Amino acid sequence: MERWTEPVARHDAVAVLDRLDGRAAHEVADALARMDAVDAGWVFRLLDKERALAVFEELHPLDQQELLAGLREDAVAALVEEMDPDDRARMLGEAPAGVATRVLAGLSPAERSMTAALLGYPEGSAGRAMSPETVAVPVGSTVTEALAVVRRKGAGAETVYTLPVTDAGRRVIGTVSLRDLVLARPGSAVADLVDTGAPRVPATGPAEDAARLMGEANLLALLVVDSEDRLLGLLTIDDAVEIVERADTEDTARQSGATPWSGHYMYVRVTRLARTRAVWLAVLLLAAVLTVNVLQVFEDALEQVTALALFIPLLVGTGGNAGAQAASAAVRAIAVGEVRLADLPAVVWRELRVGLLLGSLLGLLGLAVASLLVGPQVATVVAVTLVAICGWAATVGATMPLLARRVGIDPAVVSAPLVTTLVDATGLLIYFSVARLVLGV
């Protein structure tokens, strides 16, 4: 089905172009990302100028740099000059400083100053991701005048569907949609069509929040302003979609105890992939030493009743699973804005009940299973422990991401793996305490 991306005989330009013909830019970009640098550079140079630009803008910044490295200086300058300022800023933001400076120096003064302005905003900010090339409509215009502005300046702008409406001091009044302009009577005043309630975000604010707001409020473009409410640019929905996707990918990585990396899963180096996971694995291993300590405390109980050891993985595993479920639900609910800090007590109360309900169910199941494998006494210990562990794990699992948020840590970081490891140690404490009570060991 994806035959066209398979390697062709090198330097068979006709065959390659034939295959790429009719493919969308993002498909060609995906194919290039899967080739080695030499092949990718060679195929890329076969594309005509306009298509090359479209494909290039679809590539990941790291792939973009790899391609640029293989192009002649003048080809690089021509390509980068044509890029949208926000895409260019994203690429240069991830490039080594030397490369970025050299590329910037090759730009025309107008493009260079626009890009330098975007690069002046911190990484991950709305300012870095916005498009500065907007078509602003003066608030005093008629619809006819506004449409004339769109015709005059529209070609260079990233979007013309959401038009910022500004006063003489470039201060934002609101937005007007091209749809309203086209549907309105030509003589009407823009002031009557402007949506003054259109949300706006500061350029220094987080791009992820801005992008999620666009999804909630169904916006195609979002006003980005400075501290005095002056227009700086627009964040467009295509960039917002990418920002949210990237943020969700990062959350997924963090939730499994890995540092988010940027790049394509199949093309990131193995050592780099290992590095993204190593720190957390090591931290979790050290945290897990707690479980060894707890077991050492109960070593005599273990020696007396070896059967207790048999259920250790099952119990800590179940606690971990219950904790992970609660943690994942909480992290997602926080990410999409359903849960706020003030909800903490309500969340604790919800999850405690959920956990105890689940624990009761699993306790019965555990009692049945364990009775078949070992005596009724140890089975009772297992069942009681399951109830307690589930209630405890669900509560801890849901509250830890919220507490992390409160102290300014990304909730995704303290989710499943950390919760699991901590619940492991406390779960063992519960297990052996119950064992002491029931078996008197």
Added chain:
Amino acid sequence: MERWTEPVARHDAVAVLDRLDGRAAHEVADALARMDAVDAGWVFRLLDKERALAVFEELHPLDQQELLAGLREDAVAALVEEMDPDDRARMLGEAPAGVATRVLAGLSPAERSMTAALLGYPEGSAGRAMSPETVAVPVGSTVTEALAVVRRKGAGAETVYTLPVTDAGRRVIGTVSLRDLVLARPGSAVADLVDTGAPRVPATGPAEDAARLMGEANLLALLVVDSEDRLLGLLTIDDAVEIVERADTEDTARQSGATPWSGHYMYVRVTRLARTRAVWLAVLLLAAVLTVNVLQVFEDALEQVTALALFIPLLVGTGGNAGAQAASAAVRAIAVGEVRLADLPAVVWRELRVGLLLGSLLGLLGLAVASLLVGPQVATVVAVTLVAICGWAATVGATMPLLARRVGIDPAVVSAPLVTTLVDATGLLIYFSVARLVLGV
């Protein structure tokens, strides 16, 4: 900061309206979702007609139903009549059959037939989510004629920024953007502006794939066609964003071993929340019985060297973490299209190397820590086991989601928790096998 959403004295209409004034529809909807049904119904009835519709469309289908239940029959009819057909279909699709039939019966014939058509497509399909109210431009038009069509029919359409271009048989030729129409010379032919390569999806295909395609190809609207390439509707980016968000939320739930549910985390019933998690927890508990069986096999080894028991949670925990990291990375890479089935051997080879690298690192760390706590012999067993477990866990973790995909199961379902549980049992096998070799027990 969110003071305006706090409860006000009941029936103090002036105070409530004062607070809601200037709030965006999605903010009011969020506030309503957080009130009980009686308060929400009361506040909702205070909103003027246009605003009520905007707020209603932002509500979750379950909240919509709750609100409708509290409204008079004629108010329900008026409200539902004004909804966009795709939003209406989504609400009715989640409503009990009786309610849906009654609401449908109250609609005008035109709206009823549009909604019934959407409801004819399976849940989760592009057809269910598309908007049938499009402004199609005949391929023979001039730009002036096309703009006239937009002015005539644009008010009722969900979008006018991407216009389907069709032939006399309603067959899709491509799309033309309103931007191009506005920027073109009035006399130009639409045929010269049409993008014939605009992607199109079948109405019966999955909405999630369609939505992700829109993000990749930077589309504001995507053509939805029947099997003969005739225009059925458009999927718009605002709906696509919601579809992707919902799919990612479901993936997050599945990855933690919970059944995805629809609804707001804070307002879904505790018993329902428990039900979404119970099945998997029970399945995982039963799967974990394997770990008991493995330990029973090695019970004599455990009795001889109780110190071996001390490291069980640490080792299975580390294996679980390494497996979860790999599984999450794989699930996400599959979801965003970076990894395909054909990549399986490459993925195995990558993750095996990543796992062994990580294992070597953790092995050294484990050797140091374990040497302090127990003798050098058991410490050696722990270290060797860590290397083997990490290599094994990473490989299993990354391949299981891919294998699931191959047999048609959602990869997210077989990620972290299932991987962890299976790795637990095999990890213990590795541990005691190494112990036999090194300690001769």
